[in-house]
Amino acid sequence: MQPPEKGLQTVNDHRRDYMEIKKTAMAGTLESSDAQVTVEPGDGTIELTIESSVIHQYGRQIRKVTLETLDRLGVDNAKVTIFDKGALDCTLKARVECAVYRSNGITENLPWGGVIK
């Protein structure tokens, strides 16, 4: 199967294996238990920056969850910045997904249970 052309988004296609970060987008807040995630168009790779008050205890886990979520969404070219305020994994995933889909202007017919899981 040919990979989808960059920029062509068919949001119902759960098999999509690539998603472009088209513009800078942000999701989340700096409130306790939340994480503020910003995604920007990348320079060919994933460039991940994490700031967290619990970086020593959970830095690896935050990194792992973020990279797994980006991989599932098909994002391999982005600058991602995370300000973590003690978010659970489920919150972190939600914020990464939201930022990525916002960067594509997609808010409907989302692949719940597909690449969002």
Added chain:
Amino acid sequence: MMFLNCQKPGLIKDPYIYKPDSIMLDLEDAVAENQKDAARYSLYHALQEIDYRGVERVVRINGLDTPHWKEDIRVCVAGGADTIRIAKTETAQDVKTVEEHVLAAEKEFGRPEGSTLLMAALESCKGVLNALEVCQSSDRLIGIALSGGDYTKDLQTTITGTGVELMGARQHMIMAARAAGVQCWDTVFTNLDDMEGFEKETRMIKMMGFDGKSLVNPRQIAIVHKIFTPSEKEIIFAEKVVREIDDKKAKGIGVFTVDGKMIDIAFYDGAKRTLAMAKAAGVYKGDL
């Protein structure tokens, strides 16, 4: 039923510690218009990954007059919400419309058809007046709930704290719900500095026949449980009533007295309901 804003991860991560009977994860009024999308991602992962320890998970979706409700339904069903609360319900058709989309979502996401229940929030004079048709609109519909803030706005009055402005709606809704065989829940009490007033209102709506109350703060939970849980005296009396009616029926006796009160078959269902409520609340371990 405790309201929780899906926009706030800190609120939805562990509400079960307060032991509410149900939580209502809100996608509607509590969520800012530009955060509707963000709230859905949080909701999906919360439903999928947080163990709410038996607390029923209700999700309030945006009204049918908004651009949000269809995606709200998809995420609720995909996430596995127990019940969808339909905001601003005014007619039976509103419920049927939601039901159609819920069924489509159940098919899309491989959920058992009919597994997602519905409840309808009545928030306008038209909605309240149509309570009976709403209650009878769908096999999925488990009950109706009064939304006092919007209703009093439509009535062109305000929440006074006396309950006068809500009396007609409450009475009408509870009768409609009982006629249709569904449940009925009262509106929120938002003045957290007036716990005495909250308790007084909760006692009143219990007397009116309501099945429960919507809550905005964990501090209100214990009071509702105290009022709605049958007392030991009520449980003992209900046991006597059930046993005596069963015994007297076999002997061909229709009317008799229990603890000095005249009892007949009309008391049977009420006594059984008291015992069922006591069992559900964990305060009755008997065999009736």
